[in-house]
Amino acid sequence: MTTPNTAGDALQSDHIKLRLLQMMEEVEDYAILLLDQSGNIESWNKGAQRIKGYSAEEVIGKNFRIFYSAADCLMDTPGEILREAAAKGTINREGWRVKKDQSMFWGSVTMTAIHDEQGATIGFAKITRDLTQQRLAEKTIRQHAQQIERKNKELEQFVYIASHDLQEPLLNLTNFVELLQYEYGPLFDETAGMYFDVITQGASRMRNLIRCLLDYSRLGQQIELKEVDCQALLESIQSDLSVSIKNAQATIHVEPLPTLVGYETELNQLFQNLLSNALKFRKPGIAPQIQVRAERQATSWCFRISDNGIGIAPEFKEKIFLIFQRLHEREAYEGNGIGLAHCKKIVEMHGGDISVESEPGRGSTFLITLPFLSL
Amino acid sequence: MKKYQDLHGVLLVDDDRFTNLIHTKAIERSGVDVVVTAVSNVTDALAFLTEQEDSSQAKPGIILLDINMPGLSGWDFMKAYHALEDRFKVKVIVTMLTTSLNPDDEERARLDNQIVNFLHKPLRPEMFIELVEEHFERQF
Numbered sequence: 001m002t003t004p005n006t007a008g009d010a011l012q013s014d015h016i017k018l019r020l021l022q023m024m025e026e027v028e029d030y031a032i033l034l035l036d037q038s039g040n041i042e043s044w045n046k047g048a049q050r051i052k053g054y055s056a057e058e059v060i061g062k063n064f065r066i067f068y069s070a071a072d073c074l075m076d077t078p079g080e081i082l083r084e085a086a087a088k089g090t091i092n093r094e095g096w097r098v099k100k101d102q103s104m105f106w107g108s109v110t111m112t113a114i115h116d117e118q119g120a121t122i123g124f125a126k127i128t129r130d131l132t133q134q135r136l137a138e139k140t141i142r143q144h145a146q147q148i149e150r151k152n153k154e155l156e157q158f159v160y161i162a163s164h165d166l167q168e169p170l171l172n173l174t175n176f177v178e179l180l181q182y183e184y185g186p187l188f189d190e191t192a193g194m195y196f197d198v199i200t201q202g203a204s205r206m207r208n209l210i211r212c213l214l215d216y217s218r219l220g221q222q223i224e225l226k227e228v229d230c231q232a233l234l235e236s237i238q239s240d241l242s243v244s245i246k247n248a249q250a251t252i253h254v255e256p257l258p259t260l261v262g263y264e265t266e267l268n269q270l271f272q273n274l275l276s277n278a279l280k281f282r283k284p285g286i287a288p289q290i291q292v293r294a295e296r297q298a299t300s301w302c303f304r305i306s307d308n309g310i311g312i313a314p315e316f317k318e319k320i321f322l323i324f325q326r327l328h329e330r331e332a333y334e335g336n337g338i339g340l341a342h343c344k345k346i347v348e349m350h351g352g353d354i355s356v357e358s359e360p361g362r363g364s365t366f367l368i369t370l371p372f373l374s375l
Numbered sequence: 376m377k378k379y380q381d382l383h384g385v386l387l388v389d390d391d392r393f394t395n396l397i398h399t400k401a402i403e404r405s406g407v408d409v410v411v412t413a414v415s416n417v418t419d420a421l422a423f424l425t426e427q428e429d430s431s432q433a434k435p436g437i438i439l440l441d442i443n444m445p446g447l448s449g450w451d452f453m454k455a456y457h458a459l460e461d462r463f464k465v466k467v468i469v470t471m472l473t474t475s476l477n478p479d480d481e482e483r484a485r486l487d488n489q490i491v492n493f494l495h496k497p498l499r500p501e502m503f504i505e506l507v508e509e510h511f512e513r514q515f
Contacts, residue, residue, distance in 0.1 A: 164443060168391060175397045175497050 031128040034114075037121060039064045039082050051107075051130045053100030064126065067097045069104075085111040086121045094131070106135040159217035163210045170210075174203045209324075212338040216323060219266065219345050225375055228264045230257035230271075230303075234292060237272045241279065248279045250288035257294045260301055261373040266346040271305075273339040274366055278307035280333055283361070299371055300352065306365040312358040321354065376408040379511035381466060382436035387413040388420040388452065389441035389471065398439060398471075398498045405500040407507050409436075417447035421455055424463050436511065437467045439498065440490075442480055453487055467491050467510045471498065 024032045024045050031048035033041055040063050044056040052059075052067060059066075065078045072078065072095070085091050090112045097107040108129045116122045177199050181188075188196075234254050238245065245252065252275070275290065282288040291306045312320060312327070319325050323341035326333075343366075347354040351371045358364035385402060387395050395413035402411050410433045414420045420438075427434045442449035449470060456464070470484045470493040484493040491510065494502055 168394075171496055172391070172393045172397075176393070179397065179400060 029129065031126075031130075033064075033126050035064055035082075035124040035126055037123055039078060039124070042123065048128070051099075051105065051128060052097075058100075067107075069096065069098055081109075081111055082124065085113045085124055089113055097128070104132075105130050106132040156217050159213060163214040163217075166210050167207065170203055170206055174200060174207075177203075209336055212336050213323075216338060216342060216345065219342060219349075223263050223266065225261050225373060226264055227259055227375070228262045228267050229259045230267070230294065231259075233257075233264075233268055234271060237268065237275055240272065241275060244276070244279050248282060248288050250279055250282070250290060252290045252292070255291070255293045257292065257303075258296070258301055260370060261375055262350055262370060263346070266349060270343050270346045270368070273343050274305045277339060278305065278309060278364075280335070281307075281309040281364075283308070283310055297369070300369045301372070303368040303370070304365055305368070306363060308363040311360045311362050311364050312356060313360050314358075317356055317358070320356065377406055378408045378514040379436075379507055380514050382407075382409060382507065382511045384410040384412060384433040384435040386420065386423060386435040386438045386465070387411060388415075388417070388438065388444075388449070389413070390415050390444040391441070394441070394496060401498045401500050402503050405503040405507075407503065416444065417449075417452040417455070420452060421459075424456075424459065424465070427463075435465050437469065437506070438465055439494075440468060440470050442470055442472060442484075450483070453489065456489065464489075467506070469494055469506065471496050 026046055028047045028050055030045075031051045032043075032045045033048050034043040036042055041060050044054070044059055048059075049055055063078075065073055068078050077095075081091065081093060090110060093109045093111070095107060095109075096104045097109075099105060108131045110127045112125045112127075113121045114123045114125060177196055181193075181196055231254070234257060238252060238254075244250075271292075275292075278290045279288055286308065289308045291304070293304045293306075295302045295304070316327055320327065321340050321344040324337045325341075326335060326337040344354050347368055347370065350373065352369045354366065354368050356364055356366050387398050389395050389398070392413070392415060395415070399411045399413060402409065412423060412433055412435065414423055420440075424435070440449045440452060453468075456468075468490050470480070470490055472480055472484075472493055472495050481493055484490045492506065494506075
C-alpha cells in the first residue's frame with residue numbers, strides 16, 4: 001500500500017475505510033468487535049448481536065468477560081486471552097461461551113492485538129464464529145463411532161465365548177460316544193453302530209461350524225499391511241489346490257497380476273476361497289475353466305475371477321456373501337457357507353468391494369476392487 | 376504296565392469332571408503305570424501339590440492343566456505355581472486347551488518356561504505315551 005500524498009487520495013482512503021466499517025457492521029456470520037486494552041467493548045456488529053444476543057446499546061462499554069462462564073472467569077480465562085494476544089499478536093481459541101439468555105454456544109475466537117505507532121497495545125479486535133452446530137455434529141459422529149467400536153468388541157467377545165463354551169459340551173459328546181463304543185462296542189448291533197456314526201458326524205460338523213465362526217470373528221486381528229505379489233500368491237494357491245485341480249480336470253488361466261499393498265494372509269484366503277469355489281461349483285461333466293485377471297483403475301485394482309460353472313441366480317447375488325448361507329444341499333456341494341462371507345470381510349478390510357456377475361448355467365465372474373493402499 | 380523313572384502320579388486339573396474322567400481313562404488305556412489324581416479347581420490343585428510328601432506314591436510328575444476354568448483360571452494357577460518352593464514343583468506341566476481355536480492361549484503357553492507343551496483336548500492314550508516318552512526314562 002502507498003501512503004496517500006494528495007487530498008484526493010486521502011478522501012478516497014477514508015471512503016474505503018468507511019465502507020470497510022459498514023461491511024463489518026453488516027456481517028452476520030461473525031461477531032466482530034473492538035475491545036480496549038482491558039477488554040471493554042467498544043464496537044458491536046450484527047453478527048455479534050445475532051450470535052451473543054445483546055444489542056449494541058446493552059453491551060458497549062461492558063467488559064467482554066460477560067461472554068465467559070463463571071468458571072472461566074474464576075480461572076481468569078478472559079484475562080489470559082488478552083495477555084496472550086498482546087504477547088503473540090494473534091491467538092485462536094475455542095470453547096463454550098455464554099449468550100445473553102445464559103445459554104451456551106461453542107465459539108471459535110480469534111483475538112488480535114491492535115498497536116499504536118509506537119508498538120504499544122491499544123486494544124484488540126475480536127472475531128467470533130458460532131460453531132455449536134458443527135461441534136454437536138462432530139460429537140454425534142464421534143459418539144456413533146465409539147458406539148460402533150464398542151458393539152464390535154462386544155460381538156467379538158460374544159463369538160469367542162460362545163465358540164469356547166459351545167465347544168466343551170460338544171467335546172464331551174464326542175468323547176463319550178467314543179468311550180461307549182470302546183468299552184461297550186461288542187454289545188451293540190449294526191444299527192446302533194450307524195446311530196453312533198450319525199452322532200459323531202453331527203458333532204464333528206458342529207465343531208467345524210464353530211471353528212468357522214471363530215475364524216470369521218478373528219479375521220483381520222493382528223495384521224499388518226505389506227507388499228503382496230499376487231502372481232506368486234496365485235501360483236502358491238494353485239500348488240496348494242493341485243489335487244482338486246487335477247481331480248476336476250480344470251484349467252486355470254492367470255493373466256499377469258500386480259504386486260499391491262494389502263494383507264497377505266487374508267488375500268491368500270480370498271483367492272483360495274474363490275478358486276476353490278470355482279472348482280467346486282462346476283457343471284457336471286464339464287471341465288472347469290477358470291480365468292483370473294486384474295485391471296488397473298484410477299484408484300484401485302479390479303480383479304475378475306471367472307468360471308464356466310453352474311452360476312448363481314440373480315436373487316442370490318447378495319445372499320451368497322452372508323455367513324452360513326448355502327444355496328445347495330450338503331449332499332450336492334459340501335461346505336459350511338462361510339467362504340464368501342470371509343471373502344467379503346477380507347475385501348472390506350482393504351476398503352474394497354466384491355460382487356458377482358452371473359447367470360444360472362453360464363458361469364460366474366467375481367469382481368473385486370482393492371483400492372490402492374500405501375505402507 | 377510300563378514304569379517310568381520319577382513318574383509316579385499325574386495331576387489332572389479341569390473344572391469339567393467328564394473331561395477328567397475321559398483323561399483318566401485315556402491314561403489308563405496308555406498302559407503307563409501312574410496314579411491319576413483329578414481335581415476340579417486351582418485351589419485344590421495347589422493344596423494337593425503342597426501336601427504331597429516326597430515319598431508319596433501319588434506325587435505327580437505331570438500336571439495336565441485346563442486353562443479356561445471358572446474363578447481361578449489355569450493362568451492363575453501358573454502364577455501361584457511359580458511362587459511355590461522347588462520341592463513342590465513337578466517335572467512336566469502341560470496345558471490342555473479346549474480347542475485349537477485360541478492362538479492367544481497357545482502363544483501364552485509357549486512363553487511360560489514351566490509349561491513344556493500344550494495339547495488339544497481330548498487327551499488320547501497315544502498322546503500321553505508320547506509325552507511320557509519325551510520327558511521320562513523307561514524303567515525295565
